[in-house]
Amino acid sequence: MHEVTQLMLHNRAWAAEQLVEDPDFFSRHVADQKPVFLWIGCSDSRVAPDQFTQALPGGLFIHRNIANLVQPEDGNLMAVIDFAIGVLMIDRIVVCGHYGCGGIKAALAGTPTTGPLGEWLGHARDVYRDHEDEVNAQPDEDSRTNRLVECNVRDQLLHVAGTAPVKAAWAAGRDLQLHGWVYDIRDGLLKSLLDIDRNTVLAGVGAPQRVLV
Ligand SMILES: [Zn+2]
Incomplete structure (x- = not known):
């Protein structure tokens, strides 16, 4: 109490x-609210975007889930994106992963696989499967986790780029920009991984440079 x-x-x-x-x-x-950013981040209690960006109330429109995953079948997040772009007219979207993400660690370990958590983490296991060679080439567990964190941000940002509201905004000529970042719990700093705008050739977006060393 x-x-x-x-x-x-x-x-x-x-x-x-x-x-x-x-x-x-x-x-x-x-x-009213007029936020500048839609923030898609992990639910991890150590990763508090308003605090480490010093955003005031009204600055960030926030969606958080385990391992900051963006899935077309997630009606919750799809409604958030729809509202952010179509009603709030937000033109800046951030997908932010973080150092040592527990959801990503679980995806690497391959467990759990059942129940709501196991099913949800299946999306992160998909990312691991798609980047397995690169992730497994890292020398230790922390490095493998953090490389998968980075690859995950890249894949989820591409998922954002593939949503109907984003495609519609770009087709209408809006200057909508997508940013892939990671938050480093060790020093409290945000690090940029990749940016996507309406001129980006999505098929050409490769693996991001390593920033979580
Ligand atoms: Zn996390």
């Missing part, structure tokens, strides 16, 4: 602090 009380108390302190610094902080947000 102590943890619950602590969360509530921290929330009250935070709300009070915002009002001291900016009396209109909350009233400004009541009418």
Whole structure:
């Protein structure tokens, strides 16, 4: 119970602090939201995008799931992308993986394979299968995990590029840009892997350069 009380108390302190610094902080947000970025990241509790980008409320439209996977059959994420592009008119989408991702480690280990978690991780095992030679060529388990993290960001960003709302935005001439990043838990820094825009030849997008060394 102590943890619950602590969360509530921290929330009250935070709300009070915002009002001291900016009396209109909350009233400004009541009418609408106009975020600049759609952020697709991992659910990992250590990877908090608003905090490590210092984005204020209203800045990031966020979707998180285990291992930051983008699957056409995931109605939740497809609705998020549809809304972000079609209604919020967002033109910047980030897919962000992270160092030491537990979902990616599990995909490498090949377990679990059953239940909701095992089924979900099947999408990450698909990425491993498609990049197996390169991942297995890494010298140790950490390196294999982090190379798969990078390959996974690349594959998921391509999945974003293949969604109907993104293709429609590009066909309409919008300057919609997709960014593949990783967050390094060891130093708190974001590192860029690849960018995709409407002029990118998707079939020519190769494996990203290694950044998680
Ligand atoms: Zn993760």
